Amino acid sequence: MVDDLIQRARSRDEAALRQLYERHRQPVLRLAYGILRDEGEAEDVMQDVMVQALTHLEQYDPRRGAFSTWLHTITVNRCRDKLRRRRLHERLFGWLRHGDVEEPTTPAPDVEHVDTDRRVAQALGALTDLQREALVLREVEELSLAELGEVLGVPLRTAQARVNSAAAALRRAWEATEPRGGSAARAANEGKGEHAP
CATH class of the missing domain: 1.10.1740.10 (RNA polymerase sigma factor, region 2, helix turn helix motif)
Incomplete structure (x- = not known):
């Protein structure tokens, strides 16, 4: 024990x-x-x-x-x-620049995974400290909301609000890292599907 x-x-x-x-x-x-x-x-x-x-x-x-x-x-x-x-912002921008490496002329088989990892890192970096704390504790460490509130020193309702805020911010940040044209192309394809016979 x-x-x-x-x-x-x-x-x-x-x-x-x-x-x-x-x-x-x-x-x-x-x-x-x-x-x-x-x-x-x-x-x-x-x-x-x-x-x-x-x-x-x-x-x-x-x-x-x-x-x-x-x-x-x-x-x-x-x-x-x-x-x-x-200084968080200076640290964040330096980190993002470090992750913005040049792609090889011949893409490696896992280049898509590398790009996804970079987008995840950028999206996480866009969160506030409090949002990142809440999200990591809840989703990575799998703490219950009661445990999360205890660790952060806040009421359960506040812990829930922080998780919700972090999840929404992460979704927005993730969409913002999408390559240019990705959203437009997807929307166009969806539009074609709607009018298909």
Whole structure:
């Protein structure tokens, strides 16, 4: 059981500490990257979070939620600190420029997937920090709305509103990344279909 594992880790049992670290490092790293969109910063956050959590296990109160929820809360707070320390717009534009690579003269078989990945990255980058936090926690980490509200420190209704807002913003951003002519061509095809005999 995790509770027993945490008890042993609180007693500074090295095997238990190592097991807790290995069990939770990837979810923490995934969440941090989902919010920050930077592998180096996400790795830094993961290390900070795991060191803080394992060093101060006495601060975890199981009556207030699962251990993973406590880690999610620490991770979100650390990511917010990171975002406050950098100029988000400058970071975002630099990131998008980096992703805007030249296409090879002979397209590779997976070029369509590369383009899709870039569009997803651009769409996520267009979200606000709060929207990205909510979306990653809800859709990637699969938290319930109650857990999401607990991690973000907001009422359940506010958590739901943030998820809805993030989903709508992501859809708009995704449509905005569509190659020129894509929407027009699709609309034309749909129009032809409507008038077909």
